[in-house]
Amino acid sequence: MKALARTMMHNRRALADKAMKAAITARLKAGKDLVSPVCIYSIAEAHGVRVTFNDINMEGMYQRGSPPRIHLSSRRPLPRRAYNCAHELGHHLLGHGSSIDELRENQLVRPWDVPEEYSADTFAAYALVPTLGLRNAFATRGLKPETATPIEIYRIACQFGIGYSTLITHLLWGEGMISRARADALRKFTPRTLRAHILGSLTPNPLIVADEAWGGHAIDAEVGHLLLLPSGTVAHGDAIASIADLEGGRLFEAKRPGLVRIDRPGTEWAAFGRIARTAYVGRAEFRHLEDDADD
Ligand SMILES: [Zn+2]
Numbered sequence: 399m400k401a402l403a404r405t406m407m408h409n410r411r412a413l414a415d416k417a418m419k420a421a422i423t424a425r426l427k428a429g430k431d432l433v434s435p436v437c438i439y440s441i442a443e444a445h446g447v448r449v450t451f452n453d454i455n456m457e458g459m460y461q462r463g464s465p466p467r468i469h470l471s472s473r474r475p476l477p478r479r480a481y482n483c484a485h486e487l488g489h490h491l492l493g494h495g496s497s498i499d500e501l502r503e504n505q506l507v508r509p510w511d512v513p514e515e516y517s518a519d520t521f522a523a524y525a526l527v528p529t530l531g532l533r534n535a536f537a538t539r540g541l542k543p544e545t546a547t548p549i550e551i552y553r554i555a556c557q558f559g560i561g562y563s564t565l566i567t568h569l570l571w572g573e574g575m576i577s578r579a580r581a582d583a584l585r586k587f588t589p590r591t592l593r594a595h596i597l598g599s600l601t602p603n604p605l606i607v608a609d610e611a612w613g614g615h616a617i618d619a620e621v622g623h624l625l626l627l628p629s630g631t632v633a634h635g636d637a638i639a640s641i642a643d644l645e646g647g648r649l650f651e652a653k654r655p656g657l658v659r660i661d662r663p664g665t666e667w668a669a670f671g672r673i674a675r676t677a678y679v680g681r682a683e684f685r686h687l688e689d690d691a692d693d
Contacts, residue, residue, distance in 0.1 A: 410516065414572075417517045420491050421524035433531040435558045435615050438483045439682035441525070442468060447490055449483060449682035457499040458482035460489040472677040475604060476620060477561040481522055483682075488521030489514065523568040527558045532573065538611045543575040548587040549596060556607045559618060562589050596626065596646060608669060609647070617660070617671045620678070625650040627660065628667055634659040637673045656688040 428444035442449050448465045451472040459469040468486040494514045509515040535554045555565040570581040593605045605624045626647045637658035642649040652673045661668040674685035
């Protein structure tokens with residue numbers, strides 16, 4: 399039994415190593431560095447993979463062919479969609495066959511017991527959150543993974559466009575930056591309770607926090623999402639509108655699809671927002687197109 403466990407452990411390490419290298423190559427071939435958060439849909443497109451959002455209740459689907467295709471569920475939360483895209487891209491770049499990933503809660507086998515699923519998840523984590531970028535994200539905020547508060551961890555998850563619990567899993571199993579006990583303690587907080595702590599009230603709307611260490615890359619959101627940006631931030635356009643000034647920053651709500659330039663007068667801080675319509679269905683690259691006037 400011990401020998402079997404050792405073999406599995408060894409195989410896991412070999413699979414993880416291969417998936418991590420594939421993720422690094424995928425970023426570099428798409429012209430990305432190994433530090434910054436990325437738009438995974440544009441990376442997939444750079445690899446010739448067509449990404450579409452569908453109104454189907456699943457995680458995602460990879461279809462070999464020409465062109466290869468990734469189908470994602472528009473019903474899943476935004477960070478989950480990005481992660482699922484990275485996961486399906488992993489299936490593609492690691493040479494796996496066509497496959498459907500059912501909703502995680504419906505899956506009978508634990509996904510990581512299947513080598514392809516473990517590899518695709520590992521690929522996804524490293525493609526979205528490169529090691530150097532993660533270290534930088536903690537360092538520039540003066541934080542350490544073992545002692546950062548759940549809200550600080552949430553802010554870093556927002557920066558890479560992934561879910562809070564996905565980041566905890568990666569800190570524990572991918573990077574070994576936190577202990578098992580620490581991961582368990584962080585998991586006691588749900589995104590919902592963290593939102594309530596950050597905003598001072600309960601809300602069902604997803605919240606993206608882009609703090610002062612954000613770094614200038616795009617803020618991807620959907621109509622109805624809340625964005626907590628640094629105090630004094632101004633939006634140049636009507637895709638987002640400020641709704642409150644809170645202790646932790648200025649709160650905006652995404653109002654309509656489109657692009658919006660955001661900056662903070664008198665400071666270097668700037669970003670732009672890309673707002674998609676709620677549960678958008680269609681090609682990923684067209685998701686921020688503004689509604690036609692006669693819609
Ligand atoms: Zn899969």
